[in-house]
Amino acid sequence: MHELAIAESVVSSVLERTEGRTVSIVRLRLGKLSGVVPDALMFCFELATAGTPLQGSTLEIDVEDGRAHCRTCGVDFVLEDAFLLCGCGSADVQVRSGRELMVTSVEVG
Amino acid sequence: MCATCGCGSDETKMTLLDHDHDHDHEHPHPHPHDDARTQDRTHTLELEVAVLAKNDELAARNRAWLAERRITALNLMSSPGAGKTTLLERTIAELDRPVSVIEGDQETLFDAERIRNAGARAVQVNTGAGCHLDAAMVGRALEELQPDEGSVVFIENVGNLVCPALFDLGELCKVVVISVTEGDDKPLKYPHMFAAADLIVLNKTDLLPYVEFDPARLAADARKLNPGIEVLPLSAKTGEHLDTWRTWLDTLGPVIR
Numbered sequence: 633m634h635e636l637a638i639a640e641s642v643v644s645s646v647l648e649r650t651e652g653r654t655v656s657i658v659r660l661r662l663g664k665l666s667g668v669v670p671d672a673l674m675f676c677f678e679l680a681t682a683g684t685p686l687q688g689s690t691l692e693i694d695v696e697d698g699r700a701h702c703r704t705c706g707v708d709f710v711l712e713d714a715f716l717l718c719g720c721g722s723a724d725v726q727v728r729s730g731r732e733l734m735v736t737s738v739e740v741g
Numbered sequence: 742m743c744a745t746c747g748c749g750s751d752e753t754k755m756t757l758l759d760h761d762h763d764h765d766h767e768h769p770h771p772h773p774h775d776d777a778r779t780q781d782r783t784h785t786l787e788l789e790v791a792v793l794a795k796n797d798e799l800a801a802r803n804r805a806w807l808a809e810r811r812i813t814a815l816n817l818m819s820s821p822g823a824g825k826t827t828l829l830e831r832t833i834a835e836l837d838r839p840v841s842v843i844e845g846d847q848e849t850l851f852d853a854e855r856i857r858n859a860g861a862r863a864v865q866v867n868t869g870a871g872c873h874l875d876a877a878m879v880g881r882a883l884e885e886l887q888p889d890e891g892s893v894v895f896i897e898n899v900g901n902l903v904c905p906a907l908f909d910l911g912e913l914c915k916v917v918v919i920s921v922t923e924g925d926d927k928p929l930k931y932p933h934m935f936a937a938a939d940l941i942v943l944n945k946t947d948l949l950p951y952v953e954f955d956p957a958r959l960a961a962d963a964r965k966l967n968p969g970i971e972v973l974p975l976s977a978k979t980g981e982h983l984d985t986w987r988t989w990l991d992t993l994g995p996v997i998r
Contacts, residue, residue: 735792
């Protein structure tokens with residue numbers, strides 16, 4: 633259940649940059665290869681925000697596909713999960729995106 | 742748990758096994774929300790900040806601290822009971838370089854005591870409810886442990902094939918230990934762990950005759966996630982093929998990745 637630690641990191645990252653102002657929305661960009669489950673993160677976010685200026689805020693998660701490049705056949709393709717396999721059968725694959733875990737913006741009051 | 746921001750680090754307990762008292766965790770980070778003030782209108786604040794930036798920053802600090810002292814640190818991860826501690830007991834007995842250990846478990850001093858009995862210094866980090874070690878815990882543990890220059894530090898993570906994969910500790914390499922009794926389907930079930938690893942140690946090979954486990958399948962599935970990853974089959978209990986592990990350790994130097 634590392635999502636609790638992730639949720640706590642989200643909260644502290646936001647608190648550091650909002651100077652105690654009330655926060656109503658937190659927006660995240662979450663890559664599909666990041667190893668973080670959006671539903672679990674939503675659940676933990678409520679716990680982690682309790683008693684802070686983020687309490688009651690909405691967490692909006694933008695889930696991004698992984699993108700990879702096959703070094704064998706040269707094609708760029710979408711990765712749905714952590715398995716590095718190109719349609720051509722090659723596993724010699726370079727991950728280009730999908731591991732992000734970013735707070736993109738917040739709505740402050 | 743910190744009542745203001747919900748951070749759970751206060752539950753972490755650190756015990757150095759050549760002391761007879763505990764060191765309570767300090768709570769040095771500021772709480773800017775203490776001086777809360779309100780404003781009327783809402784507006785969007787663009788942040789674009791990595792959620793784990795703080796952990797990654799502390800991990801980089803650990804990595805630099807280790808490099809300055811030419812210390813090789815390895816992060817050992819596995820399910821509970823895969824044999825990490827047994828592997829370390831063997832390693833302490835047989836490695837030429839000085840070894841010390843950071844032990845991560847939710848509760849008890851059992852593993853740190855085993856390490857001390859095997860002849861190495863150990864600091865036990867009890868994470869309480871926490872399911873993984875993070876870079877801050879390892880930083881504090883290194884300060885307690887004060888490992889020798891040029892030594893090897895093993896960081897035995899909390900037994901868990903999920904969460905530890907996400908947290909950089911400042912180590913040189915991540916080693917996943919899997920035992921034959923767990924089944925050869927683990928890479929497909931826990932892909933993030935096997936994708937993050939630099940080496941797989943396949944432990945308890947002495948039990949292969951008694952269980953259905955295909956080492957070739959394990960290696961093939963792991964390479965779907967992590968092309969080219971090396972698998973070292975061995976038995977920490979009997980010592981079978983332990984030389985391959987020693988040889989692998991000998992190839993490591995204290996370099997910054």
